[in-house]
Amino acid sequence: MVIGIDIRPLIERQLTGVGYYIYETLVNLFELDRQNQYKLFYNSFKIPPSVLVEHLAKFNNVELRVFKKPSKILNFGLVFFNRPYLDKLIGGCDLFWFPNLNFWSVSPGCRTIINVHDLSFKKLPWVCSGKMRLWHHLVRPEQKIRQAEKIFTISQNTKNDLITSYCLPVAKIEAVYPGPVAGPFSAIPTEPLPLPANYLLYIGTLEPRKNIEGVIQAFALLERADLHLVIAGARGWLYKKIYSLARQTKVSERIIFLNYVSHASRQYLYQNARALVWPSFYEGFGFPPLEAMACGCPVITSANSSIPEAAGRAALLVDPYNVNEIKEAISLIISDDRLRESLVHQGYEQVKKFSWSKSAGEIKQIFDQLKPA
Structure with a gap:
């Protein structure tokens, strides 16, 4: 044929x-x-x-x-x-x-x-x-x-x-x-990345559907001066609103925008992040949560659309419209080492299904x- x-x-x-x-x-x-x-x-x-x-x-x-x-x-x-x-x-x-x-x-x-x-x-x-x-x-x-x-x-x-x-x-x-698109097969970045030692990660296109504003608002509620937020992704529709919101917060100096990153650099980001925070409003599947799991990164993501199919029980699922719920999930995942280890282990098992x-x-x-x- x-x-x-x-x-x-x-x-x-x-x-x-x-x-x-x-x-x-x-x-x-x-x-x-x-x-x-x-x-x-x-x-x-x-x-x-x-x-x-x-x-x-x-x-x-x-x-x-x-x-x-x-x-x-x-x-x-x-x-x-x-x-x-x-x-x-x-x-x-x-x-x-x-x-x-x-x-x-x-x-x-x-x-x-x-x-x-x-x-x-x-x-x-x-x-x-x-x-x-x-x-x-x-x-x-x-x-x-x-x-x-x-x-x-x-x-x-x-x-x-x-x-x-x-x-x-x-x-x-x-x-x-x-x-999963990314995996633990290339840990060396193809380009230098200006990364702090302790950071949360969002990765994906900067657009309204991805709820990056919710991530920034939740991050601003945290009382952790040692924690940064790294936002990596191509500039999409209304990306300037996201930049503007970040500048207006009291934690603006701890929010880092990397724009689009290469395949290998994306893996490096996952492997060194404290957690992926990815509370999208709607997805047809949602690759980043599964990619993060493949790289040993715990995940906070949305309990809506298709995302639970990809994440299973290996992530903390939140209501993307509830900023306080996102903030509480972040607080939990960065303060409870046993939970983090459990999510990493469950993540490896979840990835095997795909x-x-x-x-x-x-x-x-x-x-x-x-x-x-």
């Missing part, structure tokens, strides 16, 4: 969770499956393929198919004319997999699978910028969801959200858990079920 895969998120200079999800999934899928033929699609006018893309192309049954036009031109045609057919651009395929919500169109008869990582745009529209709301309007998620033959989610919670939001049949959706090779095996099994007769 010939399978097309949209890898446009891998062209981004700064990969987010979705980009890492696609890369890790494909590496494990290609190592497992040597029978099917894979055509990896992306468009690029000037940008050369990244190191990650070049690595994927080294597998014998994998080839790159590049559409050498800017995204604006490609997306304009897809939005207003439903052209070009992406399966035709790659020379034909039996099945096209879109691992992230994006602009696409395929010819009649081409079977499709899409990933829906979360429904934040529908469940919490206030966390989406005007630009992002326009993007979703143009992409037309509901149309794509109904058009696809199968839908992959990375949590049971998102599967349930899809069923209730769009009245979809249960059999159309497959919840396939991912693995595996990229297992995820790839489940995806291949679904591909095989869709083989042409």
Whole structure:
């Protein structure tokens, strides 16, 4: 079977969770499956393929198919004319997999699978910028969801959200858990990090959905002059409000912003933090809690959406809307060494439940079920 895969998120200079999800999934899928033929699609006018893309192309049954036009031109045609057919651009395929919500169109008869990582745009529209709301309007998620033959989610919670939001049949959706992106396999940072000796960690994009303001407010309530807060992540929508709040607190000199950090540096941050504080308002899975556990870092996170599926009983779960509850969880985790040790041990056990090779095996099994007769 010939399978097309949209890898446009891998062209981004700064990969987010979705980009890492696609890369890790494909590496494990290609190592497992040597029978099917894979055509990896992306468009690029000037940008050369990244190191990650070049690595994927080294597998014998994998080839790159590049559409050498800017995204604006490609997306304009897809939005207003439903052209070009992406399966035709790659020379034909039996099945096209879109691992992230994006602009696409395929010819009649081409079977499709899409990933829906979360429904934040529908469940919490206030966390989406005007630009992002326009993007979703143009992409037309509901149309794509109904058009696809199968839908992959990375949590049971998102599967349930899809069923209730769009009245979809249960059999159309497959919840396939991912693995942890970071792990204890590279402890040396790729770049110097200005870290204090004793710090709490938040890691992820700086945007309203992540509730970084709640983390800062909870940290400001702590009476621990020796403790710092390290916030690492790319600047997202309304990031200036987060910076402004940090400056206004009485603990501003103990709040450190690192911006986007590399894969290896992220692992270093986890391994040296007192705890990860990650009380997001809504997630389709939530990689950082699982990554932290893989690196021996105790976790405070939210008791909502899909996050308990990833964290299990190996984290302190809090109400993200309750700053005092977040503060009490931090106080508990930094003062109780026995609790910290227990969470670290439980975290290692929780991580064992998730595996990229297992995820790839489940995806291949679904591909095989869709083989042409």
